[in-house]
Amino acid sequence: MPLFGGGRAPKYVRLGTAQVTHVILGEEVVFDGTTPAVVTLPRATATAGAHVPDVKSGAAVVLPTATAVCEARTPTITAGGAVAMPSATAAAAAVAPQMSAGATIELPTAEATGSAVPPFVQVVVAGEVLLPRAEATATALLPSVAVIAQVALPVATAVGEALLPTVVSGAGVTLPAPSAAAAALVPTFTAGAAITLPRAQASAAALLPVIGGGGSITLPTAAATAAALVPAVSAGAYFTDDFNRANNTSLGANWTETGGDLGIISNQLAVQGTTASRRAAIYNSQTVTPYQSVEFTVGSAPNGTAVAGAVLRCNAAMTEMVLFGVYNGGWQLGRITGINGTYTAIGSGTVTVSSGNTARVQVDENNVYSVYLNGVKNGSSYRDTTWGDSSHRYLGLYVQRVSTTNSHSLDNFVGKDVTPYSLFASDDFTRASLGASWTTRFGPLYIASNELSAVGNASEPISYGWHVNASSTDDQACEARIRWHSRAPLHSSVSVCVRADPASSHGGVHYWRVADKHGICMYSWDGTTFTSATGLADIISTTAAPEGSKIRIEARGTVYTAFLDNVPVLQGTFTTGQVPLTNHYCGVHGEDDSAVSGGGDPPANLDDWAAYAIL
Structure with missing residues (x-):
C-alpha cells in the first residue's frame, strides 16, 4: 500500500533528526517526497503427493498421515512500510492402493511447503504489514478392495500456518486467517469386509511474532474442517429365502x-x-x-x-x-x-x-x-x-x-x-536358518539352499516342525512343494501336517511321500511309531510325484484328504478322540533312512510351505 500520513502522502520523512529523501522497497520507489507506491508480492504454491503401492496379498490396511504445511516468511521491517503479502497454498494427497488380498500398508508422510520471500523495506517510519492467507489441504484416498479384508481407514491431517514477522520498530500487524481442511474419502468394496471408519482431523495455527518495539497486533481467526464419508460396501453373492408366504x-x-x-x-x-x-x-x-x-x-x-x-x-x-x-x-x-x-x-x-x-x-x-x-x-x-x-x-x-x-x-x-481358504502362515525358506517362526522337535530340520531339509537327520525319532501361527478354524489345510533333486528315497519320507498341538504333545495328521509310496498317518509324540487313517492301508504304492509338484492335506471334520497338485489321491478318517478338532497347528516332518539297507536315497526337500484355515 502507499505510504500515507494523515490521509495524505507525507511531505517529508525523518529518521531521527535527519530528513529522508527517498524510500525504496526492492527496486521500487515508494516515497520521493511526492509519490506513494504499492508493492504486490508473488503468490507461492507447493504440492506434494505420496503414491501408494499395489498390494497383492489378506487384510489389514493402515493408511498414512498425510500432512501439508505452507508458510509465508515475513519481512524484517526497520521502518513503516506497506506490504501486501502473497497467498501461499499447499496441498498433499495420499493416493489409495489397489488391493487384491490381505496386506498391511504403512504409507509415507507427505509434506509440502510454500513460502513467499520477504522484501527488504528501507522505510524509516512506522508502517503496516499485511501478511498472506495461508491454506493447506490434505486428502487420504482409501483403497478399492477385491477380497475379504479388514481395512483401518486413515487419520488425515492438514496444518495451515502463518509465521509472523519480527518487528523492530512500532508497527501495526494484521495476521492472516489460516485455514485447513481434511477429508477421508471412502472405498468401494467388492467382497465381504470389516471396515473401521476413519477419524479425519485438521488443524490450523498462527504463530506469534517477536516484537522489539511498541506495536499493535491483530490475531487471525484459525479455521479447520474435517469430514469422514461413509463407504459403499458390496459383498460377495449371498441369497436367502425362507418361503414364509402364502401358498x-x-x-x-x-x-x-x-x-x-x-x-x-x-x-x-x-x-x-x-x-x-x-x-x-x-x-x-x-x-x-x-x-x-x-x-x-x-x-x-x-x-x-x-x-x-x-x-x-x-x-x-x-x-x-x-x-x-x-x-x-x-x-x-x-x-x-x-x-x-x-x-x-x-x-x-x-x-x-x-x-x-x-x-x-x-x-x-x-x-x-x-x-x-x-x-x-x-x-x-x-x-x-x-x-x-x-x-x-x-x-x-x-x-x-x-x-x-x-x-x-x-x-x-x-x-x-x-x-474356503484363508492363509494364516507361509514360508519360502529363503534365508539361512529356520528361526523363531517354527517349533521343532528332534532333528532339527534346517534350511539348505533356500529349502527345508531333513537330509542327514535320524530315521528314528523323526524330525518334527510346526509353524507358530495357529489356524482360526478347526478345519485346516497345509501344503508344500516337493523337491526331489534327482533323489529316489524308498524309506526316507517327508510330509505336510494338520491338526497338531505341541503344547498337548500331539504331532498332528500327516500326508507323507517317498518316491513310490504315500499315506495318511498320525505319528506318535516320541517320533517312533505311526497310526494310519481309518480306511487306508499303512503303506500305499503310487508313482513318483513330479519334481516341484504340490502335496497337500486337508482336515474337514474327522475326514482327512490328501491331494497331489489339487487332485484328491487319498482319504481316511480319525476320531476326535484320536485327533481333537481343537488342534490348530500345521507343520511338516522329515526323516533320513538312507543309511538303512534298502532305504534308497535321502529324503526330498520341501519348499513354498503354506497353511490355510478352511472357512
Missing part, C-alpha cells in the same frame, strides 16, 4: 422354474401337481465365482424313493447343472443335462437324514465338492471340474415326484459364493 404355485419374482410344477406349501418349497418328474427353481441372480455353496433345511420327512436338494453350477438356460439330493438313507451328487435329462453320478454317501436336518454342499476353488450334514462334514469329497466357468453361476433347489411319491419339502435356502 402359491409360483415362488415369486426372484425365482425361475423348470421341469414340473412346484411352489409354496405351508411356508416350504414343495412338489405341486401329479406329473412324475424333477422340478427345479433357479435363483435369478448369479454368484460372483464358480465356487458355490447351497444350504437348506429338510422340511417334511424324507423317503427312500424321491430325492430333493440343491442345484449348483447351472447355466442360464437351465440345461446344464449339478444336483445334490438327499433322501432318508443318504445323499447323491451328480451332473445332469436338463432337469430330467441324462444324469452322471459324481459321488454319494450313506447317512440317516431326517426332517429338520440342515444339509449343505459346496464346491471350492479346487473343484472339490464336500457335503455337510448339520454342520459336520459327511462322507468323501469328490473333484469334478465340469462347468466351472463363468457361464455356470446360477444355483437353487429342486424337488421330485417318482410315480405317486413326492419328495420331502425344503426350507431356509441359502446360496452364496465360497471363499
Whole structure:
C-alpha cells in the first residue's frame, strides 16, 4: 500500500533528526517526497503427493498421515512500510492402493511447503504489514478392495500456518486467517469386509511474532474442517429365502422354474401337481465365482424313493447343472443335462437324514465338492471340474415326484459364493536358518539352499516342525512343494501336517511321500511309531510325484484328504478322540533312512510351505 500520513502522502520523512529523501522497497520507489507506491508480492504454491503401492496379498490396511504445511516468511521491517503479502497454498494427497488380498500398508508422510520471500523495506517510519492467507489441504484416498479384508481407514491431517514477522520498530500487524481442511474419502468394496471408519482431523495455527518495539497486533481467526464419508460396501453373492408366504404355485419374482410344477406349501418349497418328474427353481441372480455353496433345511420327512436338494453350477438356460439330493438313507451328487435329462453320478454317501436336518454342499476353488450334514462334514469329497466357468453361476433347489411319491419339502435356502481358504502362515525358506517362526522337535530340520531339509537327520525319532501361527478354524489345510533333486528315497519320507498341538504333545495328521509310496498317518509324540487313517492301508504304492509338484492335506471334520497338485489321491478318517478338532497347528516332518539297507536315497526337500484355515 502507499505510504500515507494523515490521509495524505507525507511531505517529508525523518529518521531521527535527519530528513529522508527517498524510500525504496526492492527496486521500487515508494516515497520521493511526492509519490506513494504499492508493492504486490508473488503468490507461492507447493504440492506434494505420496503414491501408494499395489498390494497383492489378506487384510489389514493402515493408511498414512498425510500432512501439508505452507508458510509465508515475513519481512524484517526497520521502518513503516506497506506490504501486501502473497497467498501461499499447499496441498498433499495420499493416493489409495489397489488391493487384491490381505496386506498391511504403512504409507509415507507427505509434506509440502510454500513460502513467499520477504522484501527488504528501507522505510524509516512506522508502517503496516499485511501478511498472506495461508491454506493447506490434505486428502487420504482409501483403497478399492477385491477380497475379504479388514481395512483401518486413515487419520488425515492438514496444518495451515502463518509465521509472523519480527518487528523492530512500532508497527501495526494484521495476521492472516489460516485455514485447513481434511477429508477421508471412502472405498468401494467388492467382497465381504470389516471396515473401521476413519477419524479425519485438521488443524490450523498462527504463530506469534517477536516484537522489539511498541506495536499493535491483530490475531487471525484459525479455521479447520474435517469430514469422514461413509463407504459403499458390496459383498460377495449371498441369497436367502425362507418361503414364509402364502401358498402359491409360483415362488415369486426372484425365482425361475423348470421341469414340473412346484411352489409354496405351508411356508416350504414343495412338489405341486401329479406329473412324475424333477422340478427345479433357479435363483435369478448369479454368484460372483464358480465356487458355490447351497444350504437348506429338510422340511417334511424324507423317503427312500424321491430325492430333493440343491442345484449348483447351472447355466442360464437351465440345461446344464449339478444336483445334490438327499433322501432318508443318504445323499447323491451328480451332473445332469436338463432337469430330467441324462444324469452322471459324481459321488454319494450313506447317512440317516431326517426332517429338520440342515444339509449343505459346496464346491471350492479346487473343484472339490464336500457335503455337510448339520454342520459336520459327511462322507468323501469328490473333484469334478465340469462347468466351472463363468457361464455356470446360477444355483437353487429342486424337488421330485417318482410315480405317486413326492419328495420331502425344503426350507431356509441359502446360496452364496465360497471363499474356503484363508492363509494364516507361509514360508519360502529363503534365508539361512529356520528361526523363531517354527517349533521343532528332534532333528532339527534346517534350511539348505533356500529349502527345508531333513537330509542327514535320524530315521528314528523323526524330525518334527510346526509353524507358530495357529489356524482360526478347526478345519485346516497345509501344503508344500516337493523337491526331489534327482533323489529316489524308498524309506526316507517327508510330509505336510494338520491338526497338531505341541503344547498337548500331539504331532498332528500327516500326508507323507517317498518316491513310490504315500499315506495318511498320525505319528506318535516320541517320533517312533505311526497310526494310519481309518480306511487306508499303512503303506500305499503310487508313482513318483513330479519334481516341484504340490502335496497337500486337508482336515474337514474327522475326514482327512490328501491331494497331489489339487487332485484328491487319498482319504481316511480319525476320531476326535484320536485327533481333537481343537488342534490348530500345521507343520511338516522329515526323516533320513538312507543309511538303512534298502532305504534308497535321502529324503526330498520341501519348499513354498503354506497353511490355510478352511472357512
